[in-house]
Amino acid sequence: MSEGLELHKGVGGNAEQPWNLLAGDVPFPAAVLDEGSISHNLDWMRRFIDAYGMALAPHGKTTMAPKLFGRQVQAGAWGITVATSQQARVAAAHGIRRILIANQVVGAANIASLMDLLAIEGMELFCLVDSPAGAASLGDACRTRGAELNVLVELAPERDQPGFRTGVRDEEQLGALLTELDRWKGHLRLAGVEFYEGVLPDEAQVRRFVRRAVSVTRALREEGRLERTPAIFSGxxxxxxxxxxxxxxxxxxxxxxxxxxxxxxxxxxxxGLYRAAQERILERNPVAPTLGDALRPALRIWAVVQSVPDPARAVVAMGKRDVAFDAGLPRPVKMFRPGRDARPVDVPAHWEVTGLMDQHAYLQIAPGDDIAVGDVLVFDISHPCLTFDKWRRLLVVDEEFCCIDVVDTFF
Structure with a gap:
């Protein structure tokens, strides 16, 4: 059993006889996390961050799995990022005490949730502001509750850049926001600057945007406006x-x-999506190639062939309810035939998922291919965010495909 993991009571009953994916113990389809790859990825990112002398607050919306949040913090994460007040409540309920809400928080109930979080002992909470109206709503709530909230100025790409996002887009908007923040001293504490560059299409645009964010941060620091030491610069x-x-x-x-x-x-x-992004990072960044093996896919979907209706197509019991499809269809990589195979084996390179229904995947094969009803197929995925949110429980397995843990999600 991997260090730091305890067998979940629902995964086989005892440590001597855990469920095994190859033994028919697990109903399929199932979302499966590989423990070795998770551990490798946690270590790889920690070493990348350390090489630059920076901090890491992984975006928790990807997994919404507090058990994984905990492992990220244990691996050196500074805190956890979320996108909504509901996600922040989940993180806080599971012991996270430094939370960055990388979003505007608006609406009475959402803001009330922030005030409740601020009352938790040891909580350091951050959220974004990009307008006088948003700042006023937060400031008024803090004044009513006798609280103080860390806020970050959110920057957006400039008007002549193609990315569209919430955030301050020019100096006039920034000036108006800063004037409003001055009204809420003691209730809103300007802790730094935040931005999101992922809406931009290419490296040149991203560099231009980040340089602007650096410039704004330096200017605010020189003007004495940043009230946290050290100030936060986050993207x-x-x-x-x-x-x-x-x-x-x-x-x-x-x-x-x-x-x-x-x-x-x-x-x-x-x-898929992030494998391609990581390949580009390895090509252009001087540090990433020095860290050994690159990030590894850790999340796969296991599903069963339920029909082979014609020689060129099989139907797999896995569909849109089970796997992301917005950034590429799942790709079959392994198969296992109970009673025949000791371990999963590679599938033919020409096998391809051509479409998904709610609970079915159409798998293109070739006449004569060795595939049968009951075969178990293993699929790599593209875009983990929209695969995680389809599952309330994911299995963690070791190299022998024994289930050593269960990860619960809270979407």
Whole structure:
């Protein structure tokens, strides 16, 4: 059993006889996490962040799995990022005490949730502001509750850039926001600057945006407006975190600004969208190739062939309810025939998923291929965010496909 993991009571009853994916113990389809790959990915990202002298607050919306949040914090994460007040409540309920809400929080009930979180002992909470109206709503709630909230100015790409996102887009908007924040001293504490570069289409646009964010942060620091020491400078999704690290490295070395990167998909990675992004990172970044093996896909879907209606097509009991399909269809990589195979074997390269229904996948094969009803197929996925949110429980397995843990999600 892997260090730090305890057998979940629902995964086989006892440590001597855990469920095994190859023994018919697990109903399929199932979402399966490989423990070896998770451990590798946690270590890889920690070493990347350490190489740049930065902090990591992984975006928890990817998994919404507090058990994985805990492992990320144990592996050195500074905190956890979320997108909504509901997600922040989940993180807080499971012991996370530094939470960055990388979003505007609006609406009376949502803001009330923030006030409740601020009352938790040891909680350090951050959220974003990009308008006087948003700042006023937060400030009024803090004044009513006698609280103080850390806020980050959210920057958006400039008007002549193609990315569209919430955030301050020009100096006029920034000035208006700062004037409003001055009204709420003692209730809203300007802790730093935040941005999200993932809406931009290419490296040149991303670098330009990050450089602007660095410039704004330096200006606010020089003007004495940043009230947290060290101030926070935070950005970076899972595709451009290396560019953000490079462009903000000098800022991180200044000593009075903490650069907090927020990639969320690294813990599970994938075999599509983020595999391609990681390949680009390895090509352009000087640090990533020095860290050994790259990030590994850790999340796969296991499903059963339920019909072979004609020589060129099989139907698999897995569909849109089970796997992401927005950034590429799942890709079959392994198969296992109970009673024949000791371990999963590679599938033919020409097998391809051509379409998904709610509970069915159409698998293109060739006449004469060795595939039968009851065969178990293993699929790599593209875009882990929209696979995690389809499951309330995921199995963690070791190298012998024994289930050593269960991960619960809270979407």
């Amino acid at each position: 970076a999704g899972s595709a451009w975190y290396d560019i953000v690290a490079e462009e903000s490295a000098e800022l991180a070395q200044s000593g009075d600004v903490e650069v907090v990167l927020r990639p969320g998909c690294y813990i599970s990675h994938d075999d």
